[in-house]
Structure formats: C-alpha cells, structure tokens
Amino acid sequence: MFKKTFFFMVLMTALMVLPCAAETVEGLPLHMQKIEPGVVRVWVGDHVSSTAVCAIATKKGIVVIDSTDIPKLDEAFRKVIARELGRSDFKYLINTHGHSDHTNGNGVYADCQIIAHETVPAIMQENFSNHSRSIVWVKENIQRQKEQIASGKLNEEQKAAAEEQLIISTLKSKFLNSDSKPTFPTKSFQDRLVLDCGDVTFELYQSGGSHTRSDIFILVPQKGILFTGDMMADKWLTDTPGCLATFAVRTGEVGDYPVLVKNWQALIERKDEIKHYITGHWNGELSHEGFQARFAYLKALLADVEAVSKPGGDFNQFVTGYSLKDKFPQLVGSPGITNQGHMMSMNHLYKTFSGKISLADALQGLFQNPETFAVGFAKLKGDVLKARDKYFISEAEMNGIGYFLLQQQKQVEGAVMLFEFNVELHPASWNAYDSLAEAWYEKGEKQKALELYRKSLTLNPNSENGKKFIERIEKELKK
Numbered sequence: 001m002f003k004k005t006f007f008f009m010v011l012m013t014a015l016m017v018l019p020c021a022a023e024t025v026e027g028l029p030l031h032m033q034k035i036e037p038g039v040v041r042v043w044v045g046d047h048v049s050s051t052a053v054c055a056i057a058t059k060k061g062i063v064v065i066d067s068t069d070i071p072k073l074d075e076a077f078r079k080v081i082a083r084e085l086g087r088s089d090f091k092y093l094i095n096t097h098g099h100s101d102h103t104n105g106n107g108v109y110a111d112c113q114i115i116a117h118e119t120v121p122a123i124m125q126e127n128f129s130n131h132s133r134s135i136v137w138v139k140e141n142i143q144r145q146k147e148q149i150a151s152g153k154l155n156e157e158q159k160a161a162a163e164e165q166l167i168i169s170t171l172k173s174k175f176l177n178s179d180s181k182p183t184f185p186t187k188s189f190q191d192r193l194v195l196d197c198g199d200v201t202f203e204l205y206q207s208g209g210s211h212t213r214s215d216i217f218i219l220v221p222q223k224g225i226l227f228t229g230d231m232m233a234d235k236w237l238t239d240t241p242g243c244l245a246t247f248a249v250r251t252g253e254v255g256d257y258p259v260l261v262k263n264w265q266a267l268i269e270r271k272d273e274i275k276h277y278i279t280g281h282w283n284g285e286l287s288h289e290g291f292q293a294r295f296a297y298l299k300a301l302l303a304d305v306e307a308v309s310k311p312g313g314d315f316n317q318f319v320t321g322y323s324l325k326d327k328f329p330q331l332v333g334s335p336g337i338t339n340q341g342h343m344m345s346m347n348h349l350y351k352t353f354s355g356k357i358s359l360a361d362a363l364q365g366l367f368q369n370p371e372t373f374a375v376g377f378a379k380l381k382g383d384v385l386k387a388r389d390k391y392f393i394s395e396a397e398m399n400g401i402g403y404f405l406l407q408q409q410k411q412v413e414g415a416v417m418l419f420e421f422n423v424e425l426h427p428a429s430w431n432a433y434d435s436l437a438e439a440w441y442e443k444g445e446k447q448k449a450l451e452l453y454r455k456s457l458t459l460n461p462n463s464e465n466g467k468k469f470i471e472r473i474e475k476e477l478k479k
C-alpha cells in the first residue's frame with residue numbers, strides 16, 4: 001500500500017512538472033502549470049523569457065492575468081485554459097502593466113471586461129505610435145538571430161535559445177505587419193480596486209514608479225497568490241532574464257511614490273495570506289524574503305533621496321556615501337539588483353523630487369541630431385552656466401554620455417566638447433580630466449592629452465590609467 005501510494009505520488013509530481021511537454025504552439029514547447037485548484041499558468045518556450053499568462057476560475061467566470069505580445073499565442077492559450085479549467089466563460093482580463101508583451105494580445109479577450117491601471121492606455125498608445133520602428137527592429141533581430149544560428153559558434157544551449165527566439169521574432173513580425181490596432185482596457189482605476197467574483201476576490205493595488213508607471217500588484221487571497229508582474233524576481237531560471245532584469249525606480253511622478261509605499265506595506269502586512277508570488281514571465285521566481293527586502297530598500301531610498309532633494313541638500317555627496325555595498329549589503333548580488341540600477345534609481349528620484357532639469361537628459365536629446373549638436377550644445381551650456389541651480393548635473397552621467405559619443409557614435413568632436421564641459425563643472429575631478437585627455441588622444445592631439453593626464457594625476461596620484469597613458473604618450477612623442 002505504502003509503495004503504491006509512493007509511486008502514485010512520484011507519477012503525479014512528474015505529471016505536474018511536465019504535463020504538456022509534448023504539446024507545442026507554433027513550434028514552441030507549451031507549458032502548463034497548475035498553481036492551485038482552479039488556477040493555471042501557461043507559457044511557451046524552454047529558453048526565452050516569454051510572458052506567462054495565468055487564469056483563475058471563479059463563480060463569475062474565468063479571470064485572466066495578462067496577454068502576451070503575440071495574439072496568436074493568446075488564441076492558443078485561451079483554448080488550453082478552457083480545456084484545463086473545463087469551461088469557457090471568460091469574464092475579465094487584467095493587465096499587470098502597459099508593456100506590449102502584456103497587452104498586445106488583449107484583442108483575444110475583447111469579449112471580456114479588460115481592467116488595468118489608468119496609465120496603461122497611454123503606454124499602449126505610445127507603443128503603437130512606435131509601430132514602424134518596431135517593425136524595423138524586429139526585422140534586424142530576425143537577421144541577427146539567423147546569422148547567429150548559421151555561424152556554428154553557438155553551443156547546444158545557445159542554439160536552442162536562438163531558435164526559440166527566432167520563432168518568437170518571426171511571429172511578432174507577422175503580427176506587427178498585420179493591420180491590427182491595440183485593444184485598450186475598458187475599466188481603469190487609480191489607487192486600488194477590488195473585483196468581487198463571488199468565491200474569489202481580486203485586490204488590485206497601484207504600484208507604479210518602478211518597472212513602469214502603470215504597474216499593479218494583484219492579490220488573490222482565496223488562492224494565496226500575489227501577482228507582481230515584471231517588477232522583480234529574486235531567482236532567474238534562465239541565463240537571459242529579459243524583462244525581469246532590473247529592479248529600479250525609473251518612472252513615476254512625485255505622487256506615485258507614497259502610494260507605492262502605502263500599497264506595498266499593506267501587502268507585506270498580509271504576508272501570511274500569500275503562498276505564491278507569481279512573476280509576469282515564467283523564468284523568474286520571487287520569495288517572500290526577496291519581496292520584503294526589496295520593499296525595505298525602496299522605502300529607505302525614497303525617504304533618503306527625498307530628504308536630500310530639499311534646498312541645501314548635496315546630492316553628489318549623498319551618492320558617494322550611499323553605495324549598495326555600504327547601505328544594503330544583503331542585496332548585493334541578488335538578481336535584478338545592480339550598482340547601475342541603484343544609481344539610476346537615485347538619479348531618477350532626485351530629479352523627480354527636486355524638480356530640476358536633468359542635464360544628461362537634455363544632452364541626450366541633443367545628440368540625436370549630430371548636425372545641430374554643436375549649436376544646441378553651446379546654447380545649453382550657456383543656460384546651465386547662467387542658472388546652474390535649475391539643473392541636475394551628474395558627473396558620472398555626463399562622463400557616460402561622453403564615452404557614448406566617443407566610442408559608440410565615433411563623434412570625437414562632440415565628446416571633446418562634452419568632457420571639456422564636465423571638467424569646467426567639476427574642476428576637482430581627476431576622472432573628468434582623465435576622460436578629456438582620452439578624447440584629445442583619440443583626436444590625435446597627443447601633447448594636449450599628455451598635459452591633461454598629468455593634471456589628472458596631480459588630483460589622483462594613484463590613477464593607474466593615467467600613469468599608463470603618460471608612459472605610452474611620452475614614448476610615442478619621442479619617436
């Protein structure tokens with residue numbers, strides 16, 4: 001008896017993990033996971049970070065969480081969901097946020113009420129207006145993926161991933177080239193919304209300001225599930241995390257952040273009701289500890305950056321003492337947490353709270369058009385020097401843009417102008433001199449570069465890069 005039960009359990013476990021291994025959709029392996037009775041999660045692919053769609057059976061009908069970026073997949077998913085739940089009374093679709101890989105397939109649920117945060121339609125509209133650019137972009141991706149596969153340089157794993165990606169891109173290209181229009185939500189909300197489906201309740205909480213302005217948490221207490229969309233994960237199941245790659249504050253307006261903290265706090269307090277944290281893509285997992293640690297981080301960051309954004313605060317000094325390593329050592333190395341994301345969050349919040357104009361953003365707008373760059377730059381520089389207090393000036397961002405011009409865009413002239421300005425704004429920075437020296441060196445002005453490297457070394461006698469270049473240039477000048 002014991003043995004029989006044991007084998008039955010082993011068999012059942014195996015079936016739960018791989019119930020549909022043989023089933024495919026458009027040549028992609030289909031996966032179906034039963035999370036709780038009456039709750040299924042469906043996705044395609046073993047390697048690509050594709051959207052996972054969830055469906056929950058309720059007395060009022062089936063509630064679906066998210067569509068994908070390819071309506072053809074959603075059509076197939078809808079059939080699988082109906083088959084697995086043994087019914088087809090689809091009632092609601094809820095979008096976790098406005099990105100195309102969570103809303104493109106909304107039209108497949110046009111017979112349902114579609115619910116999302118009030119900022120979702122604007123994001124969908126913006127995606128739609130970038131339609132022609134997306135077509136070009138996907139076409140380039142397809143070409144690149146084909147070349148990679150043909151190159152023979154990929155290992156088995158990479159090849160399998162590239163082949164899956166190629167199918168996805170081809171499906172996406174077909175969709176983009178059809179004349180379909182977006183299907184917008186039919187009901188939206190601002191802070192919170194409760195959807196009563198009889199035996200199951202859906203509690204929707206605005207959580208905008210991190211991944212997008214439009215993100216929401218969805219708590220389903222009767223099933224013990226919290227949906228967290230693309231905001232975070234603390235474990236990745238594939239090498240390429242896709243949408244779940246960065247946990248950072250990068251969108252949102254001043255008013256969004258107190259709401260985010262209030263709503264997140266309310267969910268932390270209900271942790272005993274949550275058994276499953278479900279992410280928007282199948283290849284990420286989230287634990288309660290990860291959810292809690294990210295909240296503690298965000299809450300501290302918001303309060304501290306808001307404080308330094310007040311008049312008299314010194315943001316650059318604040319940043320120096322606010323590294324991940326020093327302030328949040330427990331998060332170092334956790335998936336989605338990076339120094340770059342941390343920096344991005346601090347910069348974004350400072351701009352938002354202080355209301356200052358970002359010099360980096362203004363510069364980025366300028367070099368989109370190389371022909372007018374010089375004129376625009378001179379004007380911007382004049383404005384900044386006249387009213388420096390109106391601008392948020394980050395030495396690191398300026399330096400990053402300079403290198404982008406120098407290395408990616410090969411605009412040496414522009415890079416010199418930018419690094420020169422950075423030196424003017426930060427005359428005590430050895431790194432600003434070091435970068436300017438590099439740009440002059442690239443321009444062929446070795447004597448000028450040498451002087452600047454020497455200046456940089458007086459500010460930081462330990463600069464290995466400076467020593468290396470001085471030695472190299474001195475040798476080159478002797479020849």
Ligand SMILES: [Zn+2]
Nearest residue numbers: 097099230243
């Ligand atoms: Zn997303």
